[in-house]
Amino acid sequence: MSLIAETPSPLPETRTAAPKRLHVITWGCQMNVYDSARMTDVLRPLGYAPVDSPEGADMVILNTCHIRERASEKVFSELGRLRVIKEARAAEGQSTVLAVAGCVAQAEGKEIVARAPFVDLVLGPQTYHRLPEMVARAARAAGAVIDTDFPAEQKFDFLPEAAGPQLPGGVTAFLTVQEGCDKFCSFCVVPYTRGAEASRPVAAVLAEARRMAASGVREISLLGQNVNAYHGDGPDGSTWDLARLLYALAEIPGLDRLRYTTSHPRDMGEALIRAHADLPQLMPFLHLPVQSGSDRILQAMNRGHTADDYRRLVDRLREHRPDLALSSDFIVGHPGETDADFAETMRLVRDIGYAQSYSFSWSPRPGTPAAGAPNRVADAVSHARLLELQALIREQQDRFNADSVGRTMDILFTGRGRKPGQLSGRSPYLQAVHVQGPDSLIGTTRRVVIERMLTNSLSGSFIPVAESACA
Ligand code: SAM
Ligand code: SF4
Ligand code: F3S
16 A cells, blocks of 8 residues: 555546545445446546555445345444544545445435435446546535436446456456346345346457456456346347357456356256356356245245246256256245245255355345235244254255365465465365465466365365376
8 A cells, every 4th residue: 555645635626646545345245346346447547546444545435235124224334434534534634535335325325315414425336437527526516416327328338447356466356247137026126226137248248358367367257136147239249148158258268267146047048057068167156046945935026937947947957067066045034934935945955955055034125015015924933944044054065065075176276375375265166275385376276185174164285286187
């Protein structure tokens, strides 16, 4: 951070290069992580460089998530903390631009301005390409500047080229290819906060991926709320699906690993399933949320498939890629869920056998159909179901990790570990793996024999080069 000047800076009105400190706080899904990185890119020409703490920052962006309850309380409590920092700086004659971005900003922009008048900017996920203009307007405006439109233009067309991986020297990166959702699951705010499904053109995605690879990224996770609904305009005038995009990405030199998340079971087409067999770059780990194992609840959730459809889909995927491991999301306590419905969810989890999963108690989100549905499940019942499900998920996850011990895996080294001389990497299954080794291996993939399972990671050692399959 030594390049950052200590002198206070006025709000930017011109594209000067005066260094200013930008702190971004990111909550929510990986799309918010990607958006935070791109907001940082957008502000760079205005002289903003990222810093690790809000104290002393000239601009703080709080990038928020609205997916579950208490989202806004959490925002207001964080804003209370940031207000103290802003006021302390003001007392020293320094100004701080305070921005609230993301899905809470989209859903509750006006309330934020009313309850937290010290906030300067409120911007939704579709408008962050307009940040420079908004920052300039905020410098002139008396009150807050709000921009939560769903503009006709695609924000991606207006963004500068991504500066590279999300972390300096990063070996792994997210790349948003698709946004929004038209599926309208009964419980979910995403179609309202992120808008209708839209895909980025193929050429833009490939160009961004090439730049990432050239800057040292070895693993890209393609992102979208329904990433496998991707339908981008191809350079040949046709519409490309996700499978076709993946085949093209696999041609980019240096890109050793590809992933995509989050997929919807309904959009898992044959070509995409085949890609799992064809593309060694496509990692054998798939996040495929099912939410419930009960057909009644799946219907109430408007998921558009049955539990057996999901089982058959997993079978087909495993036929094509026998080493495929899966993760999922589950909601317990959706309105109308009985003990029998919950038992069906437990049965599905046992049938599939997940490497990892996320589970939540249903949370009523204002404006969603489920929020007004009858037959709510008592909190205590929901809670008990969640604990039971989480115990099973934990058991499966521990078993998966324990089964990794003794296996040889390709590990992509992403950085240093905590202990001296230790490297940290990730397995094809996104497990954290630690190995003693030199820094020169960061950014490379090596064969490692897994020797121990620790609480949240694995450790292992290199196998001799002669036995190693990968360079
Ligand atoms: N698009 C993805 C899908 O269809 O599965 C994920 C969307 S959401 C960002 C991530 C997860 O949050 C969902 O899969 C769901 O399990 C959970 N979630 C969404 N709304 C929820 C709610 N109202 N209450 C509890 N969990 C919720
Ligand atoms: Fe939400 Fe359903 Fe869309 Fe996923 S598919 S983002 S859960 S509405
Ligand atoms: Fe949250 Fe918005 Fe992502 S509600 S989960 S940040 S799409």
